[in-house]
Amino acid sequence: xxxxxxxxxxxxxxxxxxxxxxxxxxxxxxxxxxxxxxxxxxxxxxxxxxxxxxxxxxxxxxxxxxxxxxxxxxxxxxxxxxxxxxxxxxxxxxxxxxxxxxxxxxxxxxxxxxxxxxxxxxxxxxxxxxxx
Numbered sequence: 001x002x003x004x005x006x007x008x009x010x011x012x013x014x015x016x017x018x019x020x021x022x023x024x025x026x027x028x029x030x031x032x033x034x035x036x037x038x039x040x041x042x043x044x045x046x047x048x049x050x051x052x053x054x055x056x057x058x059x060x061x062x063x064x065x066x067x068x069x070x071x072x073x074x075x076x077x078x079x080x081x082x083x084x085x086x087x088x089x090x091x092x093x094x095x096x097x098x099x100x101x102x103x104x105x106x107x108x109x110x111x112x113x114x115x116x117x118x119x120x121x122x123x124x125x126x127x128x129x130x131x132x
Contacts, residue, residue: 016074018043018101020092021082028063031087038081041072043106045113050120064113068092070106 023031032044045064050057063069071091073079079098082088091098121127 016041016072018070018072018103018106019098020068020101021071022089022092023067023069023087024089025067027087028066028069031085032069034085034087035069035071035082038085040082042069043072043110044069045109047113064109070101070109073098 021031021035028044032042035042046061047064048059049062051060052058053060071082079091082091093099
């Protein structure tokens, strides 16, 4: 019985884990693009937000955590290429060691952010102006 528990632990440690990376200011998209190009699985949760762009109301996607995309790495992965990836600053960690995140957190974020975004108002909706 102890043998199977040991095997499960070693398998869990070699499975890829999620880490939080820190990007340079306003370079989330660039960092994600370059990480994906290098073969690193990434997660950059986004949400739809209504903004006025060039005088028109539009729904745009913005990062839920600006400056902090998630990246999946194996325990034996070489982290050296991350330091020279355009847009990436570093991996978030403590004491010089990257902080390993729980996989359920990323799964939950992916599930919550994939829901379609509905505009606040649709054509034909009644509106009541109370001020201004």
